[in-house]
Amino acid sequence: MSMAEPDPRPQRDATRTRAAILHAAQQAFSAKGYTDTGVRDITAAAGVNPALVSRYFGSKEKLYEAALSQLLNAELVLGFPRARFGEAVVRMLLAPAPQQRNPLPMMLLASADPTARAITERLLTELFLEPMARWYGPERGAEKAACFSLLASGLTLYRQIYPLAALEGGLSDETRGWLAGAFQSLID
């Protein structure tokens, strides 16, 4: 057997610790929501001390804001080809492991607490809805972006929060087509 390689990394690394907290927070908030996730849950998963949340983020609330804003990013969706937009979106949302780096569960589960809801609403508007409205164009862009979010959030709700067997793996081609058509018809 081999001797353990001496790790050149210092045992104390502020940036690494901060990132570990942020990652654990994203996982926990996406699984149990804002209120039902305790600071001690997050720090235990990250393997650090609970007091470090206050040190690195100021408060649980600020940590939530940092965690969500890192996840909310319109670029991925906005890069899909317009001609096959519906198909691409449905393929993404129906991917086998969609919970990875997806801000939607976090948003849905954070909607209960008023503080987290206000933060979520602001970030969602600034980082997603407004860019997407511009992408759709001047003609009812905001309404189209809202309808897009409505579809995507509803689908995520019944795939990850209240998982329905009807929307799992063996989804029929007809229903996939209905979903893709709904997304696509926002463009055409």
Next chain:
Amino acid sequence: MSMAEPDPRPQRDATRTRAAILHAAQQAFSAKGYTDTGVRDITAAAGVNPALVSRYFGSKEKLYEAALSQLLNAELVLGFPRARFGEAVVRMLLAPAPQQRNPLPMMLLASADPTARAITERLLTELFLEPMARWYGPERGAEKAACFSLLASGLTLYRQIYPLAALEGGLSDETRGWLAGAFQSLID
């Protein structure tokens, strides 16, 4: 001025008190969700003592179950005419005061707490999705019911939880038509 009519009702009325708690619970759970609604909030709104929740419902959890199951009812939607189903649903969901006796906000906000989520999932399936799947018919009825809920929940999410100006009153005829068409195309 007139003398106050002597109220023939007794000051202590168990059924009336129980109903007051149930109603206050529906309002509070629909506004702040399961975790962020305290038993003391509910009983204060109902004007009764906090201990009465345990007496009449056993626990906060049972109260939530009673509150939601009274609201979850597929009959209204299932009575709409099939030919103009999409229009009727959109008119209902876009009504000026939709928060009255609408189970959707309560469901959306309760999705954070694992206990409440489990209760909600069970009631939603038994009281809504299964009847609706039968209503749609044997051909992909469950998938259609899921798509219906997906649309309705998404729309409610961005009308009541994260209220978007784009979905408020002055919604364009085109977008209304898109919504109605999405609902209708689940039937045709």
Next chain:
DNA sequence: ATGATATGTATACCGCTGTTTACTTAAGGG
């Protein structure tokens, strides 16, 4: 009227939560 019971009240308990404080220890430049 009177006692039994249903109804409602006051209060305390215990566990959990976010945050602060004072302290300990590792890191790295002089």
Next chain:
DNA sequence: CCCTTAAGTAAACAGCGGTATACATATCAT
């Protein structure tokens, strides 16, 4: 090598949560 500073720790605080307990009082049959 040492000593200043950054990084991390341990413990406690203050408040709130759901619930159980012991108590008070209105209601109704007898």
